[in-house]
Amino acid sequence: MSSVKATFPILLKHWHRLIGYKFFWPVFILAGLALCMAVDTFDFVDLYLQLILIYVGINIILTVSLNLINGYMGEFSVGHAGFMAVGAYIASLLTVHAFPPGAQNFLFPLAILAGGMGAALVGLLVAIPSFKTRGDYLAIVTLAFCMIVKSVLENIDAVGGPRGLLGMEKLTTLPWVFFWTALSVWVIRNLVYSNFGRGVLSIREDEIASDLMSVNTRQVKIIAFVVSSFFAGIAGGLFAHTLQFINPRMFDILKSTDILIMVYLGGIASISGSIIGAVIYTILLEILRPLGIWRMVLMPLMLVLLMIYRPRGIMGMREAHLFTPLRDLVTEKLWRQKKKEAPDASA
């Protein structure tokens, strides 16, 4: 009863903000999608800028999905580029060899989806060693995985071997990138704010305690790895159909490092942080392009400074309110209200 009494004034007081929270995302996504479609149809934005926006979207997908493993679960995976490669190759093989040329545009989402599913299946395999190993050792396992993917691809002639695969049409468009980015952010946010997501967090905090509090840690790890690699595969498919050319060397440890930088720049265990990290890193790399080779000196230097002054990244372990589900927000508001009232009650 008391909680009902307390809820009501808060809802009254904050109704405009709560409605803001409730309708912000649907409106934002519909407007964003419409804008992307308009840009795509009428081409009133510079093509170069469009390309950068596409890369921003792909990098957001990669960063948010890697953050699930490295930030929320507290493991250190360096194999994200490997999952990306699996998705890129599956999607490209489908569009180049399997789909009829006329229906490419319609079947493109299916190719991307298949790439994601293939990557998810491989993610399932990588989840198994994570049952027994942690920390540095799991990092080595994922590193090995990344190298295996690269050398397997280099040795299959059907996919072009080291020369790579080409012949993809430029099917990745701004609206599709927007759609997949929004989907990945939404799904990963949903996961994080569920009991499975809390399970992921509890594994980071204390795996044994989490197991003893009835969390099925194996199930949680499988979910985390499958979801994370699924979206890495999606990003890979989108990447391949932007560049229209892929080869195994694109997906080596350096690519994984790029994604890691974006995760730690934006901040671990934060979806808003991942988005900020991916946007800043991608755009900064473009802006600094005139510096030539000095770009690769300046960027790491900035990263070192960031790690000194903000070791947890821009948004480390914090979340923008917009990414918190309404229910959790109301619970939090209730508590804050109570805390504010507490001194009056005692006086």
Place this chain on the structure above:
Amino acid sequence: MPLLEIAKLTHRFAGLCAVSDFNFAVEPHELVGIIGPNGAGKTTVFNLITGVYRASEGSIKLDGRELVGLTPHSITVLGIARTFQNIRLFKELSVLDNVRIAHYGQIAYTPAEALLHIGRFRNEEKRITTLALDLLAIFKLDDVANEKAKNLPYGLQRRLEIARALATKPKLLLLDEPAAGMNPNEIIQLMEFIRWIRKTFSVTIILIEHQMRLVMGICERLVVLDFGATIAQGLPSEIQTDPQVLEAYLGMEVAQ
């Protein structure tokens, strides 16, 4: 029928026998203490019961069901919860989330429903959050529900750990040195608190303790371990005068 029945339990770490031939039964609603000097194997017994270690030999039965070989989380779902000697909360998470996580074994939605926030998800989350907040209110922790667990004072962290364990709906609660780091006054409060928990949540409690005042004050029955062997079992009054126990605790000469 006993709630927990341990027979011929033996555990070795690379040759070192941490627990040997441990036989023990607990009736429902009992409050039993396990005592013994440092390194006697008390915590190992807890780790064996909860599945953290797999017993080398012997059997552990809860309600007649064999627990040896099960994973810790399935044992917890069957009804055994524990706290830790050195507090092991999820430090960076909120107090509320610490308790909500313990409902993992009871959630009725599938991962797919969680990913898309559809189906049973909303109602289940509401149910879990309400249960968790109610439990926190019972333990007077609702004011700090959104505080990070690491920011709580020591006493509240201990209380939260017990609340978290009870959220798994245990039949049997294992408390590993609940009085560690407490002064005599706090220990008296803790005794009341443990009795109150047993009554309110109708659980059976086994506790490990060094503080004789606490053990003698609330336990109905005691088991004394020394170097992995059971040296005495019985009422607190019997244990207090048992020569073998005095020897283990105080040394040979005093006992004579």
